Amino acid sequence: MTTDAGYVVRRARKEQGLTLAQLGERTGYSAAQVSRYERAISPLTDVDVLWRFATALDIAPADLGLSARPPAGPRPGLSGEASPWPRLPVPRVSRRPEQGEEEEQMKRRNVLAAGLAVTAAAATGIPLPAGAGEEQTPIEAVLVGRLRDAMLGIGAPIDPAQVSPEAELDRALAAFHACDYTSLSTRLPNAIRGGHAQEQGAEQILARAYILATRMLVKLDEQQLGWMAADRARQYAEAHGDVMQSTEAARQLAVLARRAGWAREAMTLALTAAADPRLRAVGSDGAAQRGLLVQSAAYTAARGGDAQGMRDLTNEASAIATTLRGTTRLRHHGGGFSPATVKLHLISAENSAGDPSLALTAAQALSPQELPTAERRARYYTDVATAYAAWGRRDECVRALLAAERVAPEETHARPAVKSMIQGLLVSGRTTGELRGLAARSGLRD
Structure with missing residues (x-):
């Protein structure tokens, strides 16, 4: 498949005198998405997407690296019977044990849990009283x-x-x-x-x-x-x-791909899901889901060092949020989507792009009380702490971490990223009673 597909599309669009928006209407994409395809910011490799552009612009299939005929049938994984992965039946993973068996299994699990708790505590250096079991294991x-x-x-x-x-x-x-x-x-x-x-x-x-x-x-x-x-x-x-859940699953896969270092694949997962035409039939919730997916792509751009691409994508997400008239949609999709959550995302993205000063500027534009859940408010404070830590402002960093702890103590004590930040503060400079107390509550020792 040609690596110049975006150039071919742009040339054909220009020759026909079409704007980005007009081509977007023909293919079902936003003008911004068409622009990203043309400039190779988004990979133009999906066969179905290429056929949309070939059909809309009357481009010879060979010019886009396509076969002579479009693929027959529905798009795999989106509709119809074909799918690139196996369908899982609702499994019965084990038979129901008899009462005596269940009691015996419970005894074995309790003994095993106690042993694992002691082993884990010994490995991490956390003291554990003799005879303690699962209740002493970190939550x-x-x-x-x-x-x-x-x-x-x-x-x-x-x-x-x-x-x-x-x-x-x-x-x-x-x-x-x-x-x-x-x-x-x-x-x-x-x-x-x-x-x-x-x-x-x-x-x-x-x-x-x-x-x-x-x-x-x-x-x-x-x-x-x-x-x-x-x-x-x-x-x-x-x-x-369920298009809402399938595209949300794609968003989670994009996060995992990004964490694995697969930036191109993460971007493809997020933007391909955002372009799913079924989302446009779901109204405001579909728009909000597109916004969440665009945000995910923006964060991937930030992690890849493309600060301008990150801001362009964030602006697109913000424009989608504006159309929702200030409401929070899809609260159960990780806290939802709204103008406030887009601002929160920008703090994380600026941190990831390597500019803590811009992250703090973004934080000043948002009150944590605007955020819909304790989980999102805790994320606000830990993102602020991350920016202060990168800037070397230890006292402000500790204050932000303590604010996160007040909002969500179990979240603050459990997240590895937060614990790593606390550990870094312990070993990199002077410590205070507040910092040592936070470390102890998080299972860390200086």
Whole structure:
């Protein structure tokens, strides 16, 4: 496939006297997206996208590296029966144990959990009283362990007739927004187990549960389990035909790809999902989902050192948010999408682009009280702390971390990125009682 596809499209558009907006109307993309394709900011490699431009501009297929005929049938993974990944049936991962078996399994798990807790504590240098079990394990380790077991089908299944997977998922989402890891470590695994145990009709519940699991696993730097959860989320969303969940799963996959160092693939995942024509049929929620995906692409641009590309994409997300008239849409998609969340994203992106002064300028344009959830407000303060740390302003950094702790203590104590920042402060200069106290509460020692 030619690497000059964007140039070919631009030349044909110019020859026909079309504006970016006019070509966008013909192909279903925004003017900004067409411009990114033409300038090779977004990779123009998807066969279906290339055929759209070839058809709209009457370009010879060979000029775009295409075969003589367009691919027949629906686009794989988006509609119809064809799909580039296997469909997962709602699995029954284990038979229901008899009462005596279940009690014996519980005893074995308790013994194993106690042993693992002691081993983990010894490895990290955290003192653990003799005889202590899972209750002494850091809550983030409990959460990850329970999610892993639920995803692998280890342990007793949930009876969906007695414990509603949907109700457990609703409680898990509320716990996520409140940064209540203790509740989340029970509710989310229950939702996954209950969804898998349900005879039929659980695809949407499982898609949403696995998206939330991915989000938490990414927060906790558990990328291996994150890939597993995100792929399952995508499969269940597509099996249910839910464009909102399938594009949200694509956003989580883009985050994982970016963290793996696959910037081009991360950008492709996010922008291809944003261009999904099915989103335009969903109204304001579809627009908000496009905005979230454009934000993800902007962050990828920032991580790649393309500060201007990041700001262009952020401006596009901001324009989408403006059309929503100040409302917060899709609150359960990681806190939602609104003008305030776009401003929050800009703080993170400027940090990632390497300019803490611009990150702090962006922070001054946003009051954390404008943000919809405790989780988003905690992110605001940790992003501010990140900027101060990069600037070498230790006291302001500690104050921002303490503000994050007041809003969301379990989140602040558990996130590896925050703990790493605290550890860096401990070893890089003078310490204060406030810093040492925060470190101790986070399981760190100076």
